[in-house]
Amino acid sequence: KVTYAGITVRTGMVAKNDGSWNTTFVVPSSTKGGHTVDASGSTTTASDVADVTFTVSPGLSVEPTSGYVGDEIEVNGSGFATNESGIKITLDGVVVKSSITADAEGYWETSFTLPTCVTGAHAIDSYGNMTIATDVSDTTLTVLAQIVLSPKSGNVGDNIRVKGTGFSGEKDLTVSYDLVTVVTGLSTDADGNFSTSFEAPKGKSGEINVTAMDTKGVTVSAIFTMETTPPDIPRAASPKDGSTVGFIGDTKVTFDWTDVSDQSGVHYALEVSPQFDFGITLV
Structure with missing residues (x-):
């Protein structure tokens, strides 16, 4: 098995005939600095294996990695000092969140509202009372229009x-x-x-x-x-449907239709024809 700072992080390996083996493991949440990686087996004790030191550096991750002004951006920090306080987050060097405290493993998480800034990539960094900004691996946030x-x-x-x-x-x-x-x-x-x-x-x-x-x-x-709603269909107001006029002599007929209106100014064009297919138009 493989241990990291005394915690088992991988088991089940079997050595080859020459005694060699290899594997991988995910680094658990850790404070910054050196951490001992050791190994042991059924016939080999941990004290027989030369220790290896793995150095953890503080780093950041953001979610999402791109967003719009006003979006809430989640930031996770790891590899800071145990219970480190006074941690701040900066966007292009300007503090956007403060008063953050890491846990016993140097981990913390928070969020901030993306302030107004120009389009493109912007640097997200962090520092605290025991960690300087240059020690923290920067990450990038892309601002969208x-x-x-x-x-x-x-x-x-x-x-x-x-x-x-x-x-x-x-x-x-x-x-x-x-x-x-x-x-x-x-x-x-x-x-x-x-x-x-x-x-x-x-x-x-x-x-x-x-x-x-x-x-x-x-x-x-x-x-x-x-808006897509057409205005009401105008109705014939005069003469009434089915009425007759002008049996004898010349009679002037006045046609009138009900008024309709539309907020967008849509109007109807009136045509009058004696034919149903409007082959001839009178008006």
């Missing part, structure tokens, strides 16, 4: 607000609606944020792509749903 629409559905003429995060810093940016540019002359701030608005133009109904693109090529889309 996104846009949020408000409202997400509506009618022609509605004011659509667009808020973007995670874009390139201080770059010109355009917003398009169904591939037609509706906002220009806009720039992101130093942290890749922007905010703007536009009126929903006339066009097709249903799901419409609203797209923001900065001059470094960062492009993100979101869906605006244009």
Whole structure:
């Protein structure tokens, strides 16, 4: 069997005829520094085997490894000192979480809310009262761009607000609606944020792509749903259905239909024909 710091981590190995064998094991949660790896068998005692020292260095892991501004990011630390306190997490050198304490095995876990920052890779590091940042193996978190629409559905003429995060810093940016540019002359701030608005133009109904693109090529889309309910069908108000007029002489007939309205400005085109197939139209 193989032991790590006195704990059995692998069993069941059988030596070859020449007495050699090999195996692997997962390093258990450990404090930073050296830990003894030993082995023994049915005819070989641990004291007969020359010890090997395995050195644990502090490190971090994040989940997820990519995300949007405002996401909750989980961070696990291992290999810190026993019960080490005062541990902090930094994002590109700026503290985003503090007052963390490791357990007896030098392990800790916590989370932080991803603050506003530009698109791309960002360094996650950590340090504590007994562990310096340069001793900790850094990890990387990738920030993704996104846009949020408000409202997400509506009618022609509605004011659509667009808020973007995670874009390139201080770059010109355009917003398009169904591939037609509706906002220009806009720039992101130093942290890749922007905010703007536009009126929903006339066009097709249903799901419409609203797209923001900065001059470094960062492009993100979101869906605006244009209402799809047609206006009510106008009904003949005068003359009444089935009524007759003009048996003798010239009679002027006035046609009138009920009024209908639509929030998006959709209207009907009226045609009048004496033929059911509208081969000839009078109006």
